[in-house]
Amino acid sequence: MRYKRLHSRIKGSSNDFEQMASAFEAEGQALMHSFAPQINQPTSDYAGEIERIRQIDEKLGRTFQRLNRHQRHAVFHPAQRAILSAMVGSGKTTVLIAKIFYLHFVAHIPFEQMVVLTFTNKAAREIKERIGNFLGEPDAARNKQLRYFGTFHAIARQLLNEHPSLGELGFKPDFLIMDEEEKQDFLGRLVTQENLTIKYQNQLARRWRNYRHNGETLMGNMKSEDDFVRLVELAEAEKRRSNVLDFDDLITLCNRLLGKEVPRSPKWIIVDEFQDCSEEQLQLIEHLRGTDTRLFVVGDQNQSIYGWRGSKERLFQEIQAEWQADWLELPQNYRSTETILSAAGNLLNEQQASLVATRQSGKPIALVRHFDDQQEAYYLREQMLSLQKEGQSLDSVAILFRKHQQIKLVETVFSQAEIPFQLVARKELRENPAQAFFLRVLKLCANPNDLDACLALVCDATFGALTKSRTLIQILHERAPGETVLQACETYLEQRKKQSPHLQQLIRQLGRFETDLLRKADASADELLDLLALRPVLKPTSIHHADYLESIADAWAQLQRYMNEKGWGDRSSIFRVALDQVVLEGTFQINERIKEQGQGVHLLTIHASKGLEFDRVYIAGANTGIIPLAQHNNGSLNVKEEKRLLFVAMTRGKNVVEIGWHAQPTLRNAEPKPSYFLNAIPDALLDRRESAAAVVAEVPEQATDEWPIGCRVSHKKYGLGEIVAVDEKELLCRFDSVGEKSFSKAFAKALLKKES
Template sequence: MDAANELLEGLDPEQRAAVVAPRGPVCVLAGAGTGKTRTITRRIAHLVHRGHVAPGQVLAVTFTARAAGEMRTRLRALGAHGVQAKTFHAAALRQLRYFWPRVVDDEPWQLVEHKLRLVGQAAHRAGAPTERESLRDFASEIEWSKASLVTPEDYPAVAARVHRDTPGPAEQVALVYATYEQLKMRARVLDFDDLLLHTAAALEEHADVAGEFRDRYRCFVVDEYQDVTPLQQRVLDAWLGNRDDLTVVGDANQTIYSFAGATPRWLLDFGRRFPEATTVRLERDYRSTPQVVSLANRVIGAARGRPAGSRLRLVGQRPPGPEPEFAEHDDEPAEAAAVALRIRKLIDEGVPASEVAVLFRVNAQSEVYEQALAELDIPYQVRGGERFFARPEVRQAMQALRVAASSSVPSLAPVSAPSDEDAPAPSSEPSPVGETLDAQVRAVLVPLGLTEQPPAGGATRERWESLRALVELAEELVTVVPDADLARFAQELDVRAEAQHPPTVEGVTLASLHAAKGLEWDAVFLVGLVEGTLPIQHAGDDEEAVEEERRLLYVGVTRAREHLSLSWALSRSPGGRRHRRRSRFLYGLVPENHPAALPVRGRGRDGAPSRNSLRDETRRRCRTCGGALVGTMAVKLGRCADCPSNVDEELLARLRAWRTDRAKQLKVPAYVVFTDATLTAIAEQRPADEAGLVAIPGIGAAKLDRYGADVIALVTGAFSPDPE
């Protein structure tokens, strides 16, 4: 048997079809766990062994250095030596270094690997904030703009059109962006995005450069094609010219980087661009058990507006395994402790710690799991983020608390708790000592970024989450040591930081869902699955943003080979109000006979449904036709999308005017007070008391305390605006 035929051994029919497809445009729609890397490396090797292309004429690009390295290793094992397998940026850097003297007639400019210094200079000149978190947000926004081919001049209009969550006024961001580009030009340096921009320009504007490049490379392969940005697609188009020897591989169901400019539209439109393309669908899942695969299909099957090219339905190929587990807990520490105990049991049963992962939506969620694992002496490693106590904002906060503790300044005046629907409301009779400690900690942290309202997202939101976690540690300490003061709290933080240094090589992985992309484990724990976290709060009522959050859950589910657990907590802290709602994505997934299948807003201590839970169940039925409500907007409005609206337009106008005034008073965006959808739900349902108001999704204890009286007065006609 010759080498080319040996490459077909062990492939399923669909994989084989992708491998032997002729040269020309080929699109492989590959679901999670379907062997896409095996397929595309064998396709490249098959083309080489059949003599269709020389190894040195193939350029394969993917999105991480790890994936590129794995691809090179497999190709060498298959006898395809000399194939170039790189990331987009590494390929562009290689090409730019070669062509630069001819294109620019100058010595190569240096590459800036860490841009924050230049961004800081630009922000200072633009009169913008220069705190590290702000600079990180500005840098991310510049990266998104360049990846999306948006110039500084066009940024304000584009940001408004796509409803971009900007780290400041759009005009200010544009000025920082423009100044940053000017500073780079003067310093004769490039950033990573410039590698792609200049490579594309060199090929587009210099025919001799394009000709030489296209003589060298004849065949192109792009992995993870659903994650290409407009800039990367521009580079790919420049590489191709008018040729079509292109193989792309991707899964639109795993598009989770839209915030960075990625879009699946080129994957989904591949057949339109290349009508003669061969399209192959890989749907046989070799990674996960049928039980995990079934859950993954149900998660993504509930997505709204799925284009045809994304409707892959995985078919599990492994032997049956345990059913996915669902668990509801009273609070986050209880959830973390239960997860740690389950992990300990798995390890005792022979599952290596390195084959276990705890995945969460935001990095700030890691601390409670770090602590729970450390208490059981379970080694762990944090992937894609720093350990909680190693984060700059946490170190800075601990230093500030030490200074405050050693100061002789009298106790600081209490500061209001952050307003967050997920934050526990204070008890009706708080301990005076506890209240003082909580207030002091908040007061120390306010100058470091602990605002009353949570920021919309980005590095500033991550910093805020870390600081808020410290406040919650203070609240927890008071429940154990009622007379604790700042000095005792600072000591507690030092003890926690010192104790949490377990081995990091062989250990349980703690990672965000984004950082878990492309990885897999025998056992996966998806934690913190509550509204406001998944989907993230700032997704709001933006359907595209919410659907991306659903895809994040899908990615998390498909990381598990055998054991899968999904859990959530009704309160953030022990003793807090159990008012959180489990993620909307879990409805229809939790088995009907499971205790957690009851609505999350409450069961009594005896396990029977509480009045709140029965009210939630009623709320999930349309108040007009009585049918089951499907979708976020339907649940919020309490009616099916097709059922007639009975909105009180005059009330809606009053609510909007009131919201505008409150937003101005609080100096926050209007949607932070209430979203448009929530105002519409109020104007339709016209709640006349607190019970009716909190029955509307999106109105929790914090919103009720802050705005409830005003809203009820607006509904009943008793509202009188405050005199100016």
């Protein structure tokens, strides 16, 4: 790097290490603190101990026998505190589960004396499922024993519900949790109810989170205070009145209670994906940790990609020093070819030597130059069609993107070509209007004083009959003493001049749910629909009526399964736990998900791909300015996290990895060159080439009157809608079920069908 260029990047402070590191990182070079932990290496293969276990239990013995030397050491090592640095593809989950098996079946630690913390519901389910596969069908007793196995937020909910001092915070056991959409509606309702002056009302939940974390009351270009602090005070009081918590309350309030009193410290705390822990989550671990509690945390510093969520790059080093923990490692990668692993490892100069490939060299990494994003989309289309002709399954193929907005063009091109694909992203409940409505129905069954659930139900855009107004809010809020919100709503509907008989019948029937239906473990969806009189509410004359009924039947089946297979205690409490699980996961799919075949190529962001693996991986639009994002070029920590993100993307691939970039990028801040991170990969590991000449089909200009405003259209996913605006490039459609969506006019014919 030339001195003048380096000096301009450092901007003055030659003593600031982070500025110096940032300057070098921007040139694709490395300058970083050195850290070389003293690794506790295995000195035995534990064969004798495994044989003794096998003599007692053949199945358990085989579980440990399948492990390699480093994996066995992690399982059998008797450290009081251990950090397991698990390289990508090294069998981390297998070791974590084997550790739990060893503690329970060999060291005789009861499950209820372990706290096992994960970051995803998928990981928590996998652990419980493997325990179930070993022990047989679950029952209420085992479900109770495993109640401290789950995500941080699920375990915080459990600890709060059990804590003897919960009442001191103003809440009662069996509280319910509101999701982000409910939280926004809740705050908006208070603004209307109290006639507050609030700016940025569409971002109330975000403002509250900022206020909670750093006391910030202003947002955007605000120059003076509004009534936001008053809103927060009212919201905290209202939550206690309704016995409802929001998502952010769970760990915060749990830490507050555990900071005063820990009813019982566990014998073991086990943490998965430890590198992703935020300060609040670390506090939860510390509060739970007693004098004799042992710690076993697993993670990979190379996959620390959630700094924006509060995780720290050097967490492992800091915690090892604080805990005086033993440092163990799993260095062997069983997933990727040696070529893929070596190329990815070159991105991480500090820890490349820790990556050990077990597979032979494969194809070099393809670095493909495309003219623009449209050409790349059509190139990917041809790649998928070619794979299909060769008889290869697209289920094992993934296309990864740095930003969500990059996915839409590929999705459109694949739809036109009828290439099967799956968008790997959590489907928000609001995208399924019947299930979103059903959740409000169930919440009102669980808590007849849930004012916001009641408002959401009767004012639902698809199935409701009322308009949310200050008058309606005041009537429900200022109800008679001893009268529930549900009763006040029923009275209001009866006295209303314009009757809504189907909605009135539903409101009347909700009170019968717990006594007549909930106690039946085998209650069918038909019984539910009949008891609550839901059929006439679900638009029986609509073409979507059958879909609505099916959606609610699916949701009810998931709830029933969860309550019957994973619950314990009385039926009412299990029901509330199940509802909270729906909120925590953002979907009614709260049981083990069977991997479906035949759904096609995966389209997902790099962040969403973490923990997954595919035979072939395409990384799309990897230009400088996108990887790393331009705004992340300021600061060494940001740049290094972006580099780890590319490492994660590359190591999703087993056999083939291809990286595309655009000579004429269209995304904002994207530069016309590949990510400078790729400079660290030796040429011998790269296959640089250009995609074939443009295969983009010419799309004729379409006259504005071809899509007139008011024209009724249908969409395969969104259903019926109407065109409400047209410009030179886009159509804006308002759909009956999901609201407004925009479409490129170039692809409108492929996606929309005119209705007569």
